[in-house]
Amino acid sequence: MITLSLVTGFLGSGKTTFMRRVAAQHRGRRLVFLVNECSPLDVDGPLLENATDGVVSLPGGSIFCTCLVTEFINTLRGIPERFGADMPVEGVIIEASGIANPKVIERMLRETQLDEMYALSTIISIVDPGTFRALLESLPNIAAQIEAADTVILNKTDAFDEKTLESVEEKILHLNPGVRLVRATYCDVELDILAVPQYRELDGEYAPCADPDYAQLTAKVTAPLDAAKMSAALAEMKPVIYRIKGFVPGASGNLYLDYSASGLTFEPADVTQPSHELAIIASGSHYDQAQRFAESLRSGLYNA
Numbered sequence: 001m002i003t004l005s006l007v008t009g010f011l012g013s014g015k016t017t018f019m020r021r022v023a024a025q026h027r028g029r030r031l032v033f034l035v036n037e038c039s040p041l042d043v044d045g046p047l048l049e050n051a052t053d054g055v056v057s058l059p060g061g062s063i064f065c066t067c068l069v070t071e072f073i074n075t076l077r078g079i080p081e082r083f084g085a086d087m088p089v090e091g092v093i094i095e096a097s098g099i100a101n102p103k104v105i106e107r108m109l110r111e112t113q114l115d116e117m118y119a120l121s122t123i124i125s126i127v128d129p130g131t132f133r134a135l136l137e138s139l140p141n142i143a144a145q146i147e148a149a150d151t152v153i154l155n156k157t158d159a160f161d162e163k164t165l166e167s168v169e170e171k172i173l174h175l176n177p178g179v180r181l182v183r184a185t186y187c188d189v190e191l192d193i194l195a196v197p198q199y200r201e202l203d204g205e206y207a208p209c210a211d212p213d214y215a216q217l218t219a220k221v222t223a224p225l226d227a228a229k230m231s232a233a234l235a236e237m238k239p240v241i242y243r244i245k246g247f248v249p250g251a252s253g254n255l256y257l258d259y260s261a262s263g264l265t266f267e268p269a270d271v272t273q274p275s276h277e278l279a280i281i282a283s284g285s286h287y288d289q290a291q292r293f294a295e296s297l298r299s300g301l302y303n304a
Contacts, residue, residue, distance in 0.1 A: 001117070001118065001119045001197075002079075002080065002088075002089050002090070002091060002092060002117060002118050002119070003090065003091035003092070003118075003119055003121045003194045003195075003197065004091070004092050004094070004109075004118040004119060004120045004121065005091060005092070005093045005094065005120075005121055005122045005123075005124070005193050005194070005195075006094045006096060006102055006105060006120070006122070006123045006124070007019065007093065007094065007095050007096065007124045007125075007126065008096045008098075008100060008102050008123070008124070008125045008126070008145040008148070008149070009098060009125055009126030009127065009128075009145065009153075010098045010099075010127075010128065010131065010132075010135055010139075010142060010145075010242075011098035011099070011242050011243035011260060011281055012098070012128060012131075012242070012243050012258075012259075012260020012261060012262060013098070013126040013127060013128045013131075013155060013260075014126050014128070014153070014155040014156065014186070014187045015095050015096075015098070015126055016035075016044045016047060016048070016095065017186055017187045018124075018126060018153065018187035018189075019033055019035070019044075019048055019093065019095050020047065020048060021187055021188065021189075022093060022193055023048060023052040025190060026193070027052070029090055029091075030054075030083070030084070030087050030088065030089050030090045030091075031052065031054055031089070031090060031091050031092070031093060032054040032055075032056065032079055032083050032089055032091070032092045032093070033048050033052060033054060033055050033056070033092075033093050033095070034055075034056045034057075034058065034075065034076075034079075034092055034093070034094045034095070035048060035055065035056070035057045035058065035095045036058045036059070036062065036063045036068075036072075036094065036095060036096050036097045036100070037057070037058075037059040037060075037097055037279070038059075038060075038061055038062060038097040038098065038099050038214065038216060038281060039059060039060075039216055039218070039279030039280075039281060040059055040060045040216070040218065040279075041059060041218055041246060041275070041277055041278075041279040042057040042059045043245050043246050043247070043279055044057070044095065044245075045057035045059075046247075046271045046272075046274060047256070047269075047271070049271075054083050054089075056075055056079070058071060058072060058075060061097070061209065062096070062097045062099055062100040062101075062207055062211075063094070063096060063097065063100065064096070064100050064101055064102065064104050064105070064108070064204075064206060064207055065206060065207040065208065065209055065211075066206050066207070066208060066209055067209035069108065069206055073108070073112050073114065076092070076114055076117075076118065077114070077117075079092060080117065090194065091121075091193065091194045092118065093193060098243070098281070099139075099141060099211060099213070099214055099281075100141065100145070100207075101140075101141045101144040101145070101204055101207055102123060102144065102145060102148045102202075102204070103144050103147070103148050103202045103203060103204025104202075104204035104205060104206055105120065105123075105148075105202065105204075106120065106199070106200060106201070106202045107202075107203075107204065108206075119197035120197055120198075120199075120200075121193075121194060121195045121196065121197045121198070122150060122151060122191070122192070122193060122194075122195050123148050123149045123150055123151075123200075124149060124150075124151045124152075124153060124191065125145045125146055125148070125149035125151070125152045125153070126152075126153045126155050126187065127146075127152055127153065127154050127155060127168065127172065128155060128156055128260070128261065128262060129154060129155075129156060129157065129159075129160045129164055129165055129168045130156070130159065130160065130164075130261055130262060131260075131261045132168050132171070132172075133167070133168065133171060136171065138213075139213055143175055144204070146172055146175045146176050146179070147175055147176050148200070148202055148204075149176060149179055150179060150180060150198075150200075151179065151180045151181075151182060151191060152172055152176075152179050152180070152181050152182070153182050153183075153184050153187060153189060154168065154169065154172075154181060154182065154183045154184065155184050155185070155186075155187055156185060156186075156262060157183045157184060157185055158185045159262070165183070169181055211284070212284045212285075213283070213284050213285075214242075214281055214282070214283070214284050215281070215282040215283065215284050215286070215287040215290050215291075216279075216280070216281060216282075217280040217282065217290055217291065217294040218277055218278065218279055218280065218294070219277065219278045219280060219294045219295075219297035219298050220276060220277045220278075220298060221246075221248045221249065221276050221277065221278060221297065221298075222249070222276065222300070223249060223300060223303045223304070224248070224249050224250055224251055224255075224303065224304045225248055225257070225266075225302050225303060225304060226302055226303060226304040227264065227266060229301075229302040230259075230264055230302050231263075231264050233293065233296070233302060234259060234264060237289070237290075237293055238261070239283065239286065240282055240283055240286040240289045240290055240293070241259070241280065241281075241282050241283075241290060241293065242260070242261075242281045242282060242283065243259065243260050243279075243280070243281040244257065244258075244259040244278055244279070244280050244281075245257060245258050245259070245278065245279055246275075246276075246277055246278035246279050247269050247271060247274035247275065247276055247277075248266075248276055248278070249276055250266070250268070251304075253268060253269075254268070254269040254270075254271060254274050254276075255267060255268060255269055256268075256269040256271075257278060278297065280293075280294055
C-alpha cells in the first residue's frame with residue numbers, strides 16, 4: 001500500500017512552502033508530490049521541481065470537483081507505474097487547491113477501489129490567522145478543511161499577537177476538538193507525513209465545476225512590474241482579490257510574484273523558461289472589478 005497524505009488550506013496560507021519543506025526533509029525517499037491548482041496555470045509545480053523529481057501538476061479546478069476528479073483518479077492510478085519503475089513509491093503528498101472541500105476523499109478512494117492501492121494517513125490544514133475568521137464566515141469550504149484535518153498548522157504566527165492566535169485556535173478547536181494544533185512561521189515544522197493510516201468516516205460530496213464564490217483570471221506580463229504601484233492597487237482591491245501568483249520578468253532575471261492577504265512579495269525564481277503570466281483568484285461576486293484589474297495588468301499600467 002502507498003501512503004497518501006493530503007495538504008489543504010486557503011489561498012496564500014503557505015501550502016507550497018510546506019510542500020517544499022517536506023520535499024527537503026524527505027530527500028532521497030520515494031515520494032510523489034501532486035499539486036492541484038484552481039487556476040488553469042501551473043505555478044506551484046515548477047517551484048517544487050527544484051526540490052524533487054517526483055512532481056505531478058493538476059491545474060484547472062479542484063481535484064474534488066466533478067470536472068477534475070476523473071483526471072485526478074486516473075493520475076493516482078498511474079503513479080505507481082510512472083514513478084515506481086526502479087523502486088516502489090512510498091507515499092503521495094497531495095497539495096489540494098485552496099478552494100477544495102476534502103471531505104469526499106475517503107468516499108472517492110472507496111468507490112474507485114483506489115483504497116486497495118492507497119492508504120490515507122494524514123490530512124493537514126494550513127491556516128493564516130489574519131484571514132481565517134473572515135473566510136470562515138463567507139466560504140463554507142474553510143470549515144470543511146478544518147473538520148477533515150488531523151493536524152492544523154497555524155502559520156505566520158510571527159505576524160500576530162498572542163490574543164489573535166488564541167482566538168483563532170479557539171475557533172479551530174470548536175470546529176474540530178480532537179485536532180492537533182501546531183504553531184509555525186514559514187511552515188517550519190516537522191510532521192510524520194507518512195503516519196500510520198487511519199479511517200476518519202468523512203462524509204462529503206463532489207463539488208460542481210463552477211464555484212460561484214470564486215473568479216479565476218490570468219494576465220500576461222511582458223515587462224518588470226513596479227512593486228509600489230502594485231501594492232497601492234492591491235490595497236484598494238483587498239475585498240476583491242484573494243490571490244495572485246506567477247512568474248514575471250525582473251531587471252536581472254525571473255521573479256516569482258506572490259500576493260495574498262499577507263502582502264505582496266517578489267522573489268528570484270530559478271525556473272526554466274517560465275510563462276510570464278499571473279494566476280488571479282478573486283471573489284466571484286466582484287468579477288467585474290477583478291476583470292478590470294487583470295486588464296490593467298495586461299495593458300502595462302503597473303509596469304516599472
